[in-house]
Amino acid sequence: MASSLTKDSARPGTPGSEKTFFGHPRGLATLFMTEMWERFSYYGMRALLPLYLVAPGGLHLNAGTATAIYSVYVSLVYLLALPGGWFGDRVWGPRKTVAVAGGVIMLGHLTLALPSSGTFYAGLGLVAIGSGLLKANISTMVGQLYDGPDDPRRDGGFTVFYMGINLGAFAAPLVIGTIGENVNWHLGFALAALGMALGLAQFLIGSRHLSERSSVVPTPLSADEKASTLRKAAIWAGIAVVFYAIVGFSGHYTLNWILIPLTLLGVIIPTMVLVRIKRDKDLDRTEQKSMSAYIWFFVAAAVFWMIYDQGGSTLSIFADSSAENSVLGWAFPVSWYQSVNPVLIMALAPVFAWFWLALNRRGKEPSTIVKFASGLVLVGASFFLFLAPLSIAEGGHKAAAMWLVAIYFVQTIGELLVSPVGLSVTTKMAPAKYASQMMGVWFLAVTAGDSVTALLSNPAVGGVNLDKRGFVAVEAVLAVLAGAAVWMYRKKVKALMGNVR
Secondary structure (H helix, E strand, C coil), X not given: CCCCEECCCCCCCCCCCCCXXXXXECHHHHHHHHHHHHHHHHHHHHHHHHHHHHCCCCCCCCHHHHHHHHHHHHHHHHHCHHHHXXXXXXXXXXXXXXXXXXXXXXXXXXXXXXXXXXXXXXXXXXXXXXXXXXXXXXXXXXXXXXXXXXXXXXXXXXXXXXXXXXXXXXXXXXXXXXXXXXXXXXHHHHHHXXXXXXXXXXXHHHHHHCCHHHHCCCCCCCHHHHHHHHHHHHHHHHHHHHHHHHHHHCCCCCCHHHHHHHHHHHHHHHHHHHHHHHCCCCCCHHHHHHHHHHHHHHHHHHHHHHHHHHHCCHHHHHHHHHEECEECCEEXXXXXXXXXXXXXXXXXXXXXXXXXXXXXXXXXXXXXXXXHHHHHHHHHHHHHHHHHHHHHHHCCCCEEHHHHHHHHHHHHHHHHHHHHHHHHHHHHHCCHHHCCCHHHHHHHHHXXXXXXXXXXXXXCCCCCCCCCHHHHHHHHHHHHHHHHHHHHXXXXXXXXXXXXX
């Protein structure tokens, strides 16, 4: 990417004399590149993960177990964003937390690169922990580069930053996926580690351009709080060690002793968080009504992500076994399908932004509720579309690659309706007391959705074949019905939202 750093010829210290990045503070370049390389490592590994889990040269697991592992992993990344934000706010500050997170992610990928199934799951855990720590804090540092929420460059800065996410996500499967599938799985995971190492190195070198506030711990723990936190953590860690030692030495340990508890936590914790906020007596009547409305959005979003995230698991495993992964006679690795979504996001996001503004000027922009309902209907429609290649495969033929591309296209449009709208409505509907925590609550919708997928696909729990026509049709109908329900009750939800639009 060509550099866009410029320097004004004015005297140092005068406005505009500092180096800029696309007209934004120089620190944005540091955070842009950090996020790009982190997403390169994350999405590259994620593109390989389900394929490695089912491959004869990998762990050679059945599709249900592979989908459960993949779904638990993704749910953990978003679940750990909550404690990640807590560490940034109360222990290390955002800058130190991101630096530590980068090191943990790199170590996790290096562990995945070891040719051992015993260390593989430890590597997944390290990447999930590091991603949770980083995800919650790097966006905070982007905001700190600007003079408050009224800085006119702020929205544009986040737009540039999110381009870094999609650039990394687009390139990763093309590079890491190709090496992992065609050369060596573990070399692919090692490339993910190299990507994170490059991101971490330039973050450490360029951190001098970040806001000084990024090194500040906003609300540090008191000595008593620190002692109490360490004591509670030690107790829970001790309980876990004793429990798994008993299970292991008794000869009953299987992977599900880890998978099922983590899956259940992915459903229980989001529920507990929402209930705790909703029952907080410090909230006034208006805030209580807003939270009631927000729960509708949260449940709808969980249904959306439950289906959407199967693009990386169910669809990928199906493509590996039952699709003709070629275009005009040119074959490509299965992992390349994971580049379709980010390239579509980069192409379509500006179009959607322009379209909403154009409708808004005419007073015809659809409400948040209508956008949300439409996104749910579209993700359901994508699985109705999935029924066609499933039927082709069940007839003994290979499904054309363009069927899968069409599914990802419909899902991407749905994502552009649900994801940015959900982020916006979360900030608008958040009670004042929980303003800084509600973004983490929004991410818990992903955790809940993926945890449901893990429960359904795990042979020891649901044992559902997620790539069979019957259940795919059920999921499609569920999403469409959820979208229809949100639309039918739009007046009630709108009343609960109060002045939020």
